[in-house]
Amino acid sequence: MGQVNCLYCGKRIPDDAAECTHCGAVSHFQKKGxxxxxxxxxxxxxxxxxxxxxxxxxxxxxxxPS
Ligand SMILES: [Zn+2]
Structure with missing residues (x-):
């Protein structure tokens, strides 16, 4: 489990989180696979x-052949 920066608020969130724990934006790192x-x-x-x-x-x- 790693951590990524939220694309919207820039804070660190777990890369398996469905949405940002700080601003609630949907995480784009869910589609990592x-x-x-x-x-x-x-x-x-x-x-x-x-x-x-x-x-x-x-x-x-x-x-x-030339
Ligand atoms: Zn955020």
Whole structure:
């Protein structure tokens, strides 16, 4: 369990709190799991993109020799 700064009042709140204990604003850190999942997907997508680029860079010159 960590602590995060409330986006609205800036005070420290537990990262698993549904709402800020100081100002009552809904915590945006509740979706932590979703956000880290999205980041993981983004990294996988980025790696796939790099692999596809590497594939074209190394494979295409052999198919179409200049
Ligand atoms: Zn707050």
């Amino acid at each position: 979703y956000r880290s999942g999205a980041r993981k997907r983004f990294i996988l997508l980025f790696i796939a993109l790099v692999l596809i680029c590497a594939f074209f860079v190394f494979w295409l010159p052999r198919v179409f």
